[in-house]
Amino acid sequence: MTESPQVLEADVGGDLSQPLEVREPLLVSKSPTVPEPMRLTLDEQILPFELDSAELPLGAGQTLLTVVDYLKEFPEVSLTVAGHTCWLGTEAHNEELSEKRAKAVADFMIQQGVEADRLVVEAYGESRPVAMNQTDDGRRRNRRVEVIQP
Numbered sequence: 001m002t003e004s005p006q007v008l009e010a011d012v013g014g015d016l017s018q019p020l021e022v023r024e025p026l027l028v029s030k031s032p033t034v035p036e037p038m039r040l041t042l043d044e045q046i047l048p049f050e051l052d053s054a055e056l057p058l059g060a061g062q063t064l065l066t067v068v069d070y071l072k073e074f075p076e077v078s079l080t081v082a083g084h085t086c087w088l089g090t091e092a093h094n095e096e097l098s099e100k101r102a103k104a105v106a107d108f109m110i111q112q113g114v115e116a117d118r119l120v121v122e123a124y125g126e127s128r129p130v131a132m133n134q135t136d137d138g139r140r141r142n143r144r145v146e147v148i149q150p
Contacts, residue, residue: 054100099123
């Protein structure tokens with residue numbers, strides 16, 4: 001009989017009769033070169049943009065700093081910053097407003113040390129709603145910026 005090599009021995013704490021979902025994994029691979037894809041939507045639940053405004057809402061900086069930290073941890077990652085609006089206003093106005101919203105988010109991140117060439121600003125105006133524009137709540141949800149890892 002051959003003995004198992006010492007390298008494969010592991011001291012596992014806890015009760016091994018626990019369900020697998022409860023036990024800590026024996027091997028965890030956390031490769032810093034393979035980040036989890038990021039998607040953050042700055043909308044009415046996190047950072048509501050006021051009607052017809054591209055000004056970053058109060059508290060936006062704290063949320064965006066998590067994105068900045070993510071980008072500092074993974075310097076090979078680039079993000080798309082996509083601005084959106086509700087349907088109030090002309091199509092041309094909403095296109096411009098959505099770009100201003102996205103640029104406000106990107107500019108904040110650049111001021112925090114993120115290289116500008118890692119951020120792609122896109123403007124979608126009213127063309128990609130996530131909610132019905134017939135209600136105040138729906139319009140509020142459509143006034144958003146999405147930060148997406150392509």
